[in-house]
């Protein structure tokens with residue numbers, strides 16, 4: 001038996017001061033710096049620049065953000081406050097396009113706003129605060145549940161490869177793909193995790209290797225192009241990844257490079273699981289073709305990690321932040337309500353019932 005793991009939390013509201021507190025993920029693992037944000041533009045900037053990142057954490061930050069935006073409005077009537085709320089919502093929605101949790105959380109906040117019709121501004125603001133807190137608290141439970149379902153398909157001692165960071169700092173707590181690792185650690189499962197470094201922003205190296213190391217998990221960092229050799233050498237018995245948006249047919253958008261890992265897993269006959277809260281499943285997207293893939297600045301590829309440039313000056317670049325893994329490569333999609341298997345068009349919609 002292991003012992004309880006002390007899991008880091010990266011996003012919360014300081015209730016007394018009405019301040020959003022975020023663990024700045026851009027400076028990890030070198031600094032553990034907490035940002036204290038109140039202004040909408042700072043929250044937008046934190047999402048855009050990946051100070052807060054990972055689909056569920058982005059949604060939680062946006063929920064608190066739209067509450068703080070409404071709170072600062074001087075409007076007195078429902079109608080005037082609604083206009084200010086909608087402006088804040090639209091603004092935050094423009095920060096990043098791929099993770100559906102952002103839009104899911106903002107829509108849920110709007111639905112709560114509408115439920116308060118006729119009430120005084122001060123009451124509506126309080127209701128928004130309660131709803132944002134509910135979104136955060138529910139995510140913690142959802143992640144724990146994903147972890148329990150995932151554990152049912154894993155065996156003690158297994159080698160598990162993961163890509164990017166779908167860990168505790170990408171959610172309210174525990175993570176999605178890393179939730180079974182933490183829960184397994186508590187049960188003494190002794191997993192051996194292989195973390196892809198995840199070019200270009202190194203979420204695997206800077207974040208996954210860091211947070212698992214902090215929790216005492218056996219983690220080995222590899223470069224992205226080493227996934228094939230560790231699979232071939234028999235070091236990996238399962239791949240677990242998170243995701244940013246799952247289409248109705250099971251196609252899943254996640255950090256760039258994920259689909260390559262899925263192709264390798266198929267080649268080596270290794271099960272490939274996508275861990276996805278229901279808030280990440282977007283039945284309005286029929287297939288992965290409908291998912292908007294974020295394109296980011298060239299400097300992430302050409303100059304981000306060195307003082308000197310990493311590529312010839314002016315070189316053409318292409319920097320999609322996500323790719324879509326074809327549903328045919330996915331063994332199962334692990335949600336808080338159970339594991340969906342092919343045909344996903346049927347099994348995913350059943351998860352909502």
Ligand code: MRU
Nearest residue numbers: 053054055166170176242243255
């Ligand atoms: O660009 P990022 O770092 O926000 O991308 C994050 C991912 O791709 C994660 O795997 C995904 O959001 C799931 S986090 C539980």
